[in-house]
Amino acid sequence: MSTTPAANRKAILVTPEVCIGCRGCQTACKSWNQLPGIPTKNRGSAQNPPDLESNTYNIIRYSELPSENNPVRWLFISRRCMHCDDAGCMKICPAPGALYKTREGAVAFDRDKCIGCRLCVAGCPFDVPRYDKNNKVMKCHLCYDRIAEGLEPACSKACPTGALRFGDRDKLIESARKAGHEKIYGEADLGGLGSIFAFKDAPKIYGYAEKPGIPESVVFWHTVLKPFAVVGLGGAVAAALLHYVIVGPHREEEVQ
Amino acid sequence: MAEMVRKAKTGEIVNHWVLAVSCILLIITGYAFLFQLKQIGALFGGFNAMKAVHNWAGVVFSLSLLATTYSYLSESLHLGPDDREWLRKGGGYLTRDKPVKIPPMGKLNTGQKLYYLAVLLGGIAIAVSGFVIWFWPDGRVIRIVSHLAHNLAFSLFIVAVPVHAYLGSLANPGTFRIMVYGTVPLEFARKKYPKWIEEMKRK
Ligand code: SF4
Ligand code: SF4
Ligand code: SF4
Numbered sequence: 001m002s003t004t005p006a007a008n009r010k011a012i013l014v015t016p017e018v019c020i021g022c023r024g025c026q027t028a029c030k031s032w033n034q035l036p037g038i039p040t041k042n043r044g045s046a047q048n049p050p051d052l053e054s055n056t057y058n059i060i061r062y063s064e065l066p067s068e069n070n071p072v073r074w075l076f077i078s079r080r081c082m083h084c085d086d087a088g089c090m091k092i093c094p095a096p097g098a099l100y101k102t103r104e105g106a107v108a109f110d111r112d113k114c115i116g117c118r119l120c121v122a123g124c125p126f127d128v129p130r131y132d133k134n135n136k137v138m139k140c141h142l143c144y145d146r147i148a149e150g151l152e153p154a155c156s157k158a159c160p161t162g163a164l165r166f167g168d169r170d171k172l173i174e175s176a177r178k179a180g181h182e183k184i185y186g187e188a189d190l191g192g193l194g195s196i197f198a199f200k201d202a203p204k205i206y207g208y209a210e211k212p213g214i215p216e217s218v219v220f221w222h223t224v225l226k227p228f229a230v231v232g233l234g235g236a237v238a239a240a241l242l243h244y245v246i247v248g249p250h251r252e253e254e255v256q
Numbered sequence: 257m258a259e260m261v262r263k264a265k266t267g268e269i270v271n272h273w274v275l276a277v278s279c280i281l282l283i284i285t286g287y288a289f290l291f292q293l294k295q296i297g298a299l300f301g302g303f304n305a306m307k308a309v310h311n312w313a314g315v316v317f318s319l320s321l322l323a324t325t326y327s328y329l330s331e332s333l334h335l336g337p338d339d340r341e342w343l344r345k346g347g348g349y350l351t352r353d354k355p356v357k358i359p360p361m362g363k364l365n366t367g368q369k370l371y372y373l374a375v376l377l378g379g380i381a382i383a384v385s386g387f388v389i390w391f392w393p394d395g396r397v398i399r400i401v402s403h404l405a406h407n408l409a410f411s412l413f414i415v416a417v418p419v420h421a422y423l424g425s426l427a428n429p430g431t432f433r434i435m436v437y438g439t440v441p442l443e444f445a446r447k448k449y450p451k452w453i454e455e456m457k458r459k
Binding site: 092093094095096098113115116117118119121122127131135215217218220221225226228229232233235236237239240243244246247248249250 | 289297303306350351396403407414415416418426427429
């Protein structure tokens with residue numbers, strides 16, 4: 001159920017093994033989006049802040065894993081909005097236009113239309129949306145403003161190694177295949193993601209679910225409860241009318 | 257003029273209207289959020305303003321629901337053999353034979369008691385989950401659970417409320433006036449609420 005015309009669809013291809021953990025992408029994103037820096041704490045890891053925040057649309061996750069050849073294997077993985085085709089955040093959002101999809105397939109947001117209900121995080125399979133102090137949504141928007149003008153996103157532009165590559169989604173997938181990645185994470189999940197990953201190992205090693213999905217309760221709400229809201233109310237009113245016509249009102253009562 | 261008996265006190269009448277109006281307002285705005293209905297949003301001056309209306313109507317509804325426990329809760333919890341029989345007969349609503357024959361009822365009939373209990377439980381669920389969504393910003397899992405609870409309870413209300421409104425008006429001529437004046441003719445009450453009239457006599 002793809003909703004974005006494939007021809008226009010842009011994506012960012014993340015190749016963790018190429019990343020050197022310089023966090024140029026984190027800085028470039030803050031700079032382009034004029035997001036404030038905040039004093040950080042030493043938590044014993046270069047991963048800082050520990051997760052996405054309202055002023056941090058992307059982070060590099062640092063993970064250390066034992067490997068066969070080395071005592072540690074360092075993995076630097078970019079974490080950001082996935083720009084899902086079937087986007088749970090958009091599904092659950094009650095405010096028209098607060099989250100919307102651009103021609104390029106970016107899931108962008110409009111802070112004036114956002115009502116600050118903070119429900120989108122409940123619909124997102126990847127726990128991405130964050131909120132500022134007014135409860136308005138903040139997250140990566142795939143630099144929709146830059147890409148609409150033919151520029152590439154600030155983060156991928158700043159990346160010195162090619163760990164983040166921006167381009168036509170189809171072409172990126174093709175080139176990752178040529179580079180020997182049989183499976184590309186996000187190629188088909190949730191109708192296809194706009195952040196795709198060339199993993200060498202199982203996704204969970206990189207901190208991603210094997211099969212990401214919108215929370216089941218949200219899917220149930222969307223496919224059952226929402227239609228029921230129409231059928232249930234309509235049915236109740238229709239039943240009352242039918243009862244009035246066919247059975248008729250209680251005119252008198254008699255105790256048995 | 258026929259002799260009247262008072263079935264609802266003034267405070268109860270007012271509270272029932274407060275409950276009804278806030279409930280309908282919540283249902284309308286709820287539908288607008290559920291289906292992103294822009295026209296309804298515009299009526300309230302946009303979705304941001306509509307959210308404020310929805311939230312504060314929720315506060316009014318919750319307080320009003322709390323107040324109903326004083327009027328209806330103990331009566332609604334009194335369910336006995338007559339109630340079983342009433343249910344078996346579908347409250348007399350499913351037959352065209354007139355006059356309908358049903359077991360004697362008290363101040364509230366079985367359907368009203370069960371409706372009240374359902375609305376009370378559904379109301380608690382929708383209020384608690386609503387306040388969690390409003391005031392408990394952090395925690396993804398608790399938001400997922402609250403969202404489901406809020407919508408499940410909503411499903412109950414959109415079916416139960418119209419049926420209740422129909423049964424309290426068109427389906428039972430002579431009862432709607434209770435919501436306005438609080439009184440009914442004694443003769444009417446003798447037929448409709450015999451156990452209640454008996455009880456009052458004993459007092
Ligand atoms: S990752 Fe989450 S926030 Fe981003 S598009 Fe998908 S559902 Fe929405
Ligand atoms: S917080 Fe804003 S964007 Fe997120 S679901 Fe609510 S209205 Fe939509
Ligand atoms: S695409 Fe733009 S908004 Fe998203 S992480 Fe990169 S720089 Fe930030």
